[in-house]
Amino acid sequence: MPTPVQAAALKHTLRTVNEAACWVSDVAFERGVPREYELRKHTYAELRERGLGAQVAQHVIKKVRDAYTSLHANLRAGNLGKKGSKRWARAVSKPITFRPQAAQPYDDRCLSWQYDAQTVSIWTIAGRLKGVRFACSPAGLKILREHRQGESDLIERDGVFYLIATCEVPAAKTCAPDAFIGVDLGIVNIATTSTGHQAAGRNLNRYRRRQAALRAKLQKKRTKSAKRLLAKQRRKESRRARDINHRISKTIVTEAERTGRGISLEDLTGIRERVRLRKPQRVALHSWAFAQLADFIVYKARRAGVPVVFVDPAYSSKECAECGHIDRLNRVSQALFTCRGCGVVAHADRNASHVLARRGQDAWGAGRKSHVPATQPTS
Structure with a gap:
């Protein structure tokens, strides 16, 4: 909450340090991104002449070097496309730049x-x-x-x-759970728990469709004001999804803490690469913030001392929680589950959450069992 004079000084400071960071990035790019110590030899004196303090100059150099480290890590992981692709070539063909309002440590x-x-x-x-x-x-x-x-x-x-x-908030001591709450994640229903809580995604999905239509209109204009509005709308949509995930995760962790249970989550690592969908469905899949929701549940659970296990979600939507029968035909529709083995009828997501709860209990029990071979009695 700075005064107008203080705000002007802070704004000028951020602009100056980020302009300096862009210059350091140009030097690093020209010299093949050297190590931080070598980069400091080429840039530190110039940064001091620009009016930066000794510590701030060090932080600017480190910020630039960390940015290139992150870029190279993303390139190795394939997050910027395959080597030689347009996106990959665009990322490696020019120095990293920093916005005038970018963060300064x-x-x-x-x-x-x-x-x-x-x-x-x-x-x-x-x-x-x-x-x-x-x-x-x-x-x-x-x-x-x-x-x-x-x-x-x-x-x-x-x-x-x-x-x-x-x-750094220390984690609470993890309790020994009496049972587990299974959490089935999805797009139609963001989260469905085995205790009966269901967070519908109808409002969020409707909001995202409106935002997608607005983005399409703005992208056609190709003006500077349209680009500014696009960035503003992107941040607004991100904040809304984050707020919903915070509320859902808080509800789940509070319920687990109150009932003395653990939380069983699906391990959905790599699902975007594994799943093949039609083009209209890809937008919904790639907008699905399941990883963020899982992260929120994990850190809130650690602070509350609630154990969390990740289980294999394979066939959880086709397995009956009552008899364990697995059949593709069990899943009649998105919402309806009818077991071909025992005839039980249930909500599909609710049934899957019970399956995940049982798998979480099994995984927790297996982890607590001793796998040391029994010693033979000596005569």
Whole structure:
């Protein structure tokens, strides 16, 4: 919550350090992206002449080197397409650039926190700014005071400044669960649990279809204002999906903690590569934030001491939770499950969640069993 004068200094600082980062990136690209120490020899003196402090100059160099490390990791993992593809060639053909409002890391030499007054003292190009107020919830302030570690990032988004602090909150002691809650993830129903909770995805899917239609209109215009609006709409859609995933994960973890159960999740790693769908269905699949929801459940469960296991989801939609009979014809429709073995009729996602709950219980039991061979009695 800076004053107008403080906001102007912060804005000028971010623009200056990111312009410097772009220059360091050009140098790194020309020299084949050397190691950080060698890159420092070619750029540190120039950064100091541009008005950057010693620590800030070091952080700018490290930020650039980390960006190239991430780029090379994505290239090796195939996240930017196959080698020689257009997307791959575009990524390696030019230096990495940094937006004027991109995040800048600050360590404790450049930034100090006054928790009681809820102010910070921060380095800027115009000098040290003291008494810059920040807003924080009481619970967040308590976590910040007790668990803040390492660097914090200053970022500007839509004219608002944020300090992103890293907090290391110790995990609670994991309890021994009495049973497991199975969580079936999907697109029509975002999450269905074996305890009866169902988070429908109807509203989110409808919202995403409206956003897709709006994006198509804006992309046809090809104007600067359309591109700015596209970026704004993308962030808005991302925030909405993230908020929904936070609420769903909190409900599931709270229920597990209250009933003394663990959580059994599907291991959906690589599902986008495995599944083959028609073109209209691909948008829904690639918009599915299942990994984010799983991450939220895992970190909330660790803080609550709730155990989480990931199980193989194979045939969970075709297996009967009552008798274990597996048949492709069991899944009559998206919502209806009718077992060809025992005749039980159930909601398809609810049945799958019970199957996953049982698999989670089996996986937990197998992990607790001793696999050490029994010793032979000596005569």
